[in-house]
Amino acid sequence: MEKIRVVLYGVGAIGSRIAKFLLEKEGVKIVGAIDIAKDKVGKDLGEVLSIGKRLGVVVSNDPKAVFGKACADVVVHATSSYLRDVYPQIAPLAEYGVNVVSTCEELSYPYVSEPELAKKLDALGLKYGVTFLGTGINPGFLMDTLVITLTAVCQKVNRIKVERVMNAATRRVPFQKKIGAGLTVKEFKKKMKEKAITGHVGLEQSIGMIAGALKWQLDKIKIDPVEPVIARKDVSSEAIKVKRGQATGLKQSAHGFVNGKERITLEFQAYIGAEEEYDAVTIDGVPPIRQKISPCVHGDLATIAVIANSIPKVINAPPGVVTMKDLPVPSAALEHMRKYL
Numbered sequence: 589m590e591k592i593r594v595v596l597y598g599v600g601a602i603g604s605r606i607a608k609f610l611l612e613k614e615g616v617k618i619v620g621a622i623d624i625a626k627d628k629v630g631k632d633l634g635e636v637l638s639i640g641k642r643l644g645v646v647v648s649n650d651p652k653a654v655f656g657k658a659c660a661d662v663v664v665h666a667t668s669s670y671l672r673d674v675y676p677q678i679a680p681l682a683e684y685g686v687n688v689v690s691t692c693e694e695l696s697y698p699y700v701s702e703p704e705l706a707k708k709l710d711a712l713g714l715k716y717g718v719t720f721l722g723t724g725i726n727p728g729f730l731m732d733t734l735v736i737t738l739t740a741v742c743q744k745v746n747r748i749k750v751e752r753v754m755n756a757a758t759r760r761v762p763f764q765k766k767i768g769a770g771l772t773v774k775e776f777k778k779k780m781k782e783k784a785i786t787g788h789v790g791l792e793q794s795i796g797m798i799a800g801a802l803k804w805q806l807d808k809i810k811i812d813p814v815e816p817v818i819a820r821k822d823v824s825s826e827a828i829k830v831k832r833g834q835a836t837g838l839k840q841s842a843h844g845f846v847n848g849k850e851r852i853t854l855e856f857q858a859y860i861g862a863e864e865e866y867d868a869v870t871i872d873g874v875p876p877i878r879q880k881i882s883p884c885v886h887g888d889l890a891t892i893a894v895i896a897n898s899i900p901k902v903i904n905a906p907p908g909v910v911t912m913k914d915l916p917v918p919s920a921a922l923e924h925m926r927k928y929l
């Protein structure tokens with residue numbers, strides 16, 4: 589069976605882990621790799637991934653050169669969260685006839701924050717017969733696709749609440765630093781002002797996708813400012829010690845309103861010392877639903893899986909911009925990837 593030809597665009601923390609995962613799978617071949625990081629460009633992908641062997645794919649900072657000869661079926665894209673940054677990277681790829689699956693948070697439901705770019709990208713997809721999908725664990729699954737799927741058993745939905753609580757001690761150290769663990773509240777607020785702490789990107793997109801699926805006309809989406817979670821006692825991870833009264837991580841909520849009433853609430857918390865880690869969906873409806881995943885789904889592992897599992901679905905999808913709610917029920921693609929086409 590012929591293999592699915594993949595180009596990696598962005599070989600950072602997530603892109604490189606997706607690459608390693610794809611290398612273990614049957615039915616996929618990595619035929620190109622693009623990045624701009626000086627320590628990667630010009631090196632063999634195997635060296636960049638530190639897997640102890642060469643792969644014969646050189647990391648390039650020249651997308652035109654790569655796509656000119658790659659004959660790729662799909663691009664696995666993982667560079668940035670914002671569509672205005674990502675658009676110039678992925679829009680030109682349509683001409684090469686390649687489909688795109690990206691971790692870009694805003695692309696997961698681009699109509700809420702970047703409707704004009706979404707329209708332009710959709711037009712390019714239709715013109716060249718290629719599909720663009722933004723996905724991942726969150727946004728992409730836990731706070732949107734999963735929620736939408738659960739509403740399938742409801743006759744009536746009045747309100748939806750989604751919570752994700754993560755114990756950051758179990759996550760990468762850069763992540764623990766990114767959420768401000770171990771800072772004083774003053775330092776935390778200063779870093780927020782400097783945009784060194786930005787909170788979670790994707791709450792707006794998840795609310796938009798849920799409302800889109802349920803055909804709820806949103807009056808507004810309100811994203812609360814990021815707030816520090818204050819440690820009530822001394823806590824620590826292997827790398828960071830947090831004293832009582834310091835920031836141990838962050839929390840953020842978002843709200844979707846329909847006819848002046850809050851119908852969707854998302855609450856995201858990531859901090860060192862969370863006693864229980866979980867993902868929970870509560871649907872006030874008929875019948876009522878209370879679903880809890882405990883411990884919460886591991887973000888990095890799951891993002892890699894969602895992206896890889898989406899590859900056959902993206903190749904098969906209609907052209908244009910699609911979101912997770914437009915695709916068939918998500919599922920794993922465990923064996924030879926070509927089987928799932």
Ligand SMILES: NC(=O)c1ccc[n+]([C@@H]2O[C@H](COP(=O)([O-])OP(=O)(O)OC[C@H]3O[C@@H](n4cnc5c(N)ncnc54)[C@H](OP(=O)(O)O)[C@@H]3O)[C@@H](O)[C@H]2O)c1
Pocket residue numbers: 597598599600601602603622623624625626666667668669670677691692693723724725726727728891
């Ligand atoms: N939807 C989800 O659930 C989900 C989950 C995980 C991650 N994400 C998002 O996915 C993105 C990637 O995450 P990450 O942790 O892998 O980030 P990362 O470690 O910073 O990796 C991004 C890589 O892309 C490179 N890059 C940046 N701009 C580029 C360009 N124009 N052309 C080619 N390469 C470029 C970066 O190079 P430099 O280092 O030189 O800039 C870096 O090597 C982030 O925006 C993250 O928020 C989403």
